[in-house]
Amino acid sequence: MEKVSLTFKKKDCMGCHACEVACKQEHQLGVGPRLVRVIEKISDYIPIYCHHCAKPPRKEACPVDAITRNEQGIVLINNDLCIGCKECLQACRQGARAEVSGLCPCGVEEVKKLTGTHLIAA
Amino acid sequence: MGEVMKMKTVCRSCHGGCGVIAHVNGGKVVKVEGDPDSPISHGAMCTKGLAITQVAYHPDRVLHPMKKTDKGWHRISWDEALDTTAARFSEVIDKYGPEAIIVGQGTGRDYESHFSRFGNLLGTPNILTAGHMCYLSRTGATLITCGNLPVCDYENNPECIVMWAVNPLWTNPDEYKGVNFWRAYEKGAKLIVIDPRKDFLSKRADLWLQVRPGTDAALAMGFFNVIIEEELYDRDFVLAHVHGWDAFVERVKMDYPLKRVEEITWVQQDLIRKAARLYATTKPAGIHWGVPTEQTNNCTDFTRIAVGLMAATGNLDAPGGNVFHVPPPVRKVSEFSAHKALSAEQQQKRLGGEQYKLGARMTFITPKCAWDAILAEKPYPVKAGYLVGTNPVVSRANAGEVYRALKKLDFLAISDFFLTPTAELADIFLPAGTWLEQNHVSENWKRHGYVLARQKVVEIGECWQDHKIFMELGKRMGQQWWDTVEDALGWLLEPTGLTWEQFKKIGYLRGDMRYYKYKERGFSTPTRKVELHSSILDKWGFDPLPKYTEIPESPVSRPDMVEKYPYILNAGFRTPTFFHSANRNIPWLREIRPDPIVEIHPETAAHHGIEEGDWVWIESPRGRAKERAKLNDGIDPRVIVAEHGWWYPEMNSPDHGWDISNINMLTDNSHESMDPVMGATNLRVLLCNISPCEDE
């Protein structure tokens, strides 16, 4: 199966935060969990999101093997197995940087549709 | 869970009008997404629009009419709410005349036509809008200069874009959406950014001019100085189509040598020269300008000079320059508004109309005149008000005075979604529908050449779209309206041959665009030319040529104040999640921006012992506000940048903390500080001091 990946062109991030709200809406999340997060460091905007790493540190960290990477290259979390220990969040290079609260489960086409932005390319 | 139904409509969480596909399940909107077929937004949506379900289904939203008694707010029926309002207005009219009622809106949630019609048929000339310093003022200044609002034509790929005091990627997408700019930019357009702050756009720019806040008109004259000296203007166009060129050239040469412009604006001469050259020699080139240029005493003149630049460089109504869009053949907002129904006698009573002649011609008043008429009853008493989707206690200058004035009214009716600090001052609350609950031929008042079908997706509680409230209240007061909202839309659409039902299916209409229209019929001004020398201003007794007037409260004009108030406050900073005072109660949006932010240069902050994240008092002679410090080395150390629009919906007391972080506690609305022709309030530039909040 063809691999997909979610790429943010960081240099083009203008700090509109639309990706954050689109994500919250898509996954019906309230205040708290932030799967994607845009950090503002005057005058840079840094989108932090799941990189779907080839060797996800989170996968290694998970004590119950709830995290897997499928053949499309998408890192997935199995909510039925997850015991909520947050070891994965500690382990994640991205997450640790920005308190991103989980994995990014959407495919790239969905992301394009969600934000309607030209800034996110496969 | 039933089937999800998808319906197309148009967002109105700001002025933008982006196309939306709403997902409806079991009579409830469960999700919205951008409509890729929208001709103006191409599928993009911003945070505000994406969060509409949290607005519409907010637990604090008021879903039925209410009246206030000694014991607080009580639910009443629509009949009682409208009958009471009509009766109270009639009493005021009998005793003081219709001019004793002010009818006000905020940014207008796309009901400008109905709003104005209601006011005109009521017989009051006292129409209170944001228009005195936002958009309508821009439009008014262009009407007297070149007959129409020239909009940057991104569609035809400008080769050079001047982004003047605006960032459409974040806010203020009136005619133009961020996505349209971005597409043109990505195709390789040169970018000139004029902004006191370093940000995404200024970093991308070929040239960034870090201007002293409020001096844009002087900078524009500096551009002209270069263009004239180096003969970079379009000689044929100027000869044939500009009125007053020689007198204007004289003024530029006499009063705006580059050295002086540098002193005024803090922008280095060679940078001004480079920018003017780039703009004047790259064809086509468009100027996109924003409200900070309007919200000072230079409101009218800045826009007039900017139009002059477009004209002199041959970019006016040229593809890829600044163009006059042709509207589709729907009936115009002005016709619907029934301005002719307001008698000459009533028009003459317009508060401040004699003084602010251009504002009066645009049919609005400046708020200061309303507050004076309420508080001092001069020149006559104003006793009642109807405010629609507006929160002037937070959004208008000199907030303390606004609060006192609204509190003094004998009767105030408000239509809104939530009990804002302004709404809490009312006697009757009318629950308005959001754009998800609205049928409208939308964007009809805009100058981008489209109308778009906003169709009602759901009904929520007992809320009515404001159009219906105007109609039903108006009918109770003997006014002529249509039977239903949709009948009125049918009348608007009549010249197109479409019914409302047909229009909804088509989704939008666009006018037949043509360029260089002036070649056939000139410009719609008295001389049929671009009037750098304005015959209208001349007739009214104002300076007919544009100029820069020093900001009324600046280190230059008030050196006596500098010891106590050493910094220039750049007030009114806008961020993508909020639309003026809206959205502070929307969880998704407030999570991104939990606190009001004041930006301070690191050196300045260190001088006051302020660190990143500290709460800071910002103070002017009129009052103070508390915001959280963010250090920014991309602003001048002499400048402080503060967000506007803050109140605290989560505070349960009826004032909801309107005076804590409200930057308009500091702003001035004295007549001396306003644009003399328009009545634009200076919401932007004043002197301030800062200090750490000791109690935090």
Ligand code: SF4
């Ligand atoms: S949607 Fe794109 S531009 Fe906007 S904040 Fe997210 S990554 Fe940045």
Ligand code: SF4
């Ligand atoms: S891809 Fe999905 S999970 Fe990831 S940020 Fe976007 S919407 Fe959220």
Ligand code: SF4
């Ligand atoms: S820019 Fe304005 S109209 Fe467009 S989605 Fe955002 S709030 Fe809605």
